[in-house]
Amino acid sequence: MTNRAGRTGTLNEELLRKAATLQEALPYLRRFAGEVFVIKYGGHAMGDDTLAKAFAENIVLLKQVGIHPVIVHGGGPQIGRMLERLKIHSQFVDGLRVTDRETVDIVEMVLSGSINKQIVSAIQLAGGMAIGLSGKDGALIQARKLTRSKADPDSNIERILDLGFVGEPRHINPDIFNAIDLDAVIPVIAPIGVGKNGETFNINADSAAGAIASALGAAKLIMLTDVAGVLDKDGQLLPVLTPRDVLVLRGEGVITGGMIPKIETCLDAVRNGVGAATILDGRVENVILLETFTEHGVGTMIRRDDPADGEGG
Numbered sequence: 001m002t003n004r005a006g007r008t009g010t011l012n013e014e015l016l017r018k019a020a021t022l023q024e025a026l027p028y029l030r031r032f033a034g035e036v037f038v039i040k041y042g043g044h045a046m047g048d049d050t051l052a053k054a055f056a057e058n059i060v061l062l063k064q065v066g067i068h069p070v071i072v073h074g075g076g077p078q079i080g081r082m083l084e085r086l087k088i089h090s091q092f093v094d095g096l097r098v099t100d101r102e103t104v105d106i107v108e109m110v111l112s113g114s115i116n117k118q119i120v121s122a123i124q125l126a127g128g129m130a131i132g133l134s135g136k137d138g139a140l141i142q143a144r145k146l147t148r149s150k151a152d153p154d155s156n157i158e159r160i161l162d163l164g165f166v167g168e169p170r171h172i173n174p175d176i177f178n179a180i181d182l183d184a185v186i187p188v189i190a191p192i193g194v195g196k197n198g199e200t201f202n203i204n205a206d207s208a209a210g211a212i213a214s215a216l217g218a219a220k221l222i223m224l225t226d227v228a229g230v231l232d233k234d235g236q237l238l239p240v241l242t243p244r245d246v247l248v249l250r251g252e253g254v255i256t257g258g259m260i261p262k263i264e265t266c267l268d269a270v271r272n273g274v275g276a277a278t279i280l281d282g283r284v285e286n287v288i289l290l291e292t293f294t295e296h297g298v299g300t301m302i303r304r305d306d307p308a309d310g311e312g313g
């Protein structure tokens, strides 16, 4: 007998596995229909054209099964390359780019200009309807200047570090989401904030995604990056982390650089009522589908201290 897949014999193992996968997905399809997922698409996860296409197709699939994906994107490496071409040097403090006036213009151009529109185009090509926004549009991401303090290693005195035009979300204005039809549209948001006097702020994309997830009461905050998740000192994946675990890992110097704002954001999000926050490897094709529709998920899930109340899906 030849089945419709053109194979002879009884249904082969591959087809049976596919059926089992679809069956496994069913409870999640029911559970997440109508829910908002905020997906942070990091600059390192953007990779090549094949990955970008798979990302867009995953997002459109989520939409087609009734989930409302909201994309917040980064673009750190792309900003870095543009600054290099322009011979502008930038340095980082705790994973945040110190941003002077000249740099903030480049950041805005790269994020709201080229990267935002590339993602919009990829989603359109995959059959979705995407609208590109910056945090300035509809005053979506209202921001204030972010300051950091660091203890001087010699004197142990706390010193305030000026990061320039680096902002933190002060308020997410949901008006724009009410003005667009979220049932039809997939918003793609660049992490640019607007200050009280109309100033432009460079916001870490993780923080922007977390604030938007909290404001929308998202069921999931998914962070796509370029590692399997949070790794321990031996490079092994840590599947679940609580605030206590994070404190220990930071103290041991295991969590550094760009992972710091990512983890802090995930912790804030689950404390603010987001169902689950996960850090995933965006270099793996279909990782969003694996995380959403399989029993064990992938990557690292961040949850609140009490094991009874932080668990997501």
Ligand SMILES: Nc1ncnc2c1ncn2[C@@H]1O[C@H](COP(=O)(O)OP(=O)(O)O)[C@@H](O)[C@H]1O
Pocket: 042, 043, 044, 045, 074, 076, 077, 095, 224, 225, 226, 227, 229, 230, 231, 232, 254, 255, 256, 257, 258, 259, 260, 262
């Ligand atoms: N404990 C850790 N586990 C995994 N990655 C870590 C850890 N500590 C620091 N990192 C670094 O964090 C990076 C991810 O942050 P970042 O470069 O800002 O990514 P993105 O551009 O996706 O936001 C990893 O590539 C890795 O170099």
Ligand SMILES: CC(=O)N[C@@H](CCC(=O)OP(=O)(O)O)C(=O)O
Pocket: 041, 042, 043, 044, 073, 074, 075, 076, 077, 079, 095, 096, 097, 098, 107, 166, 167, 191, 202, 203, 204, 205, 206, 258
């Ligand atoms: C303040 C700050 O650091 N802003 C980031 C914004 C982009 C970003 O966060 O991109 P990734 O998610 O790809 O790292 C920057 O200038 O690189």
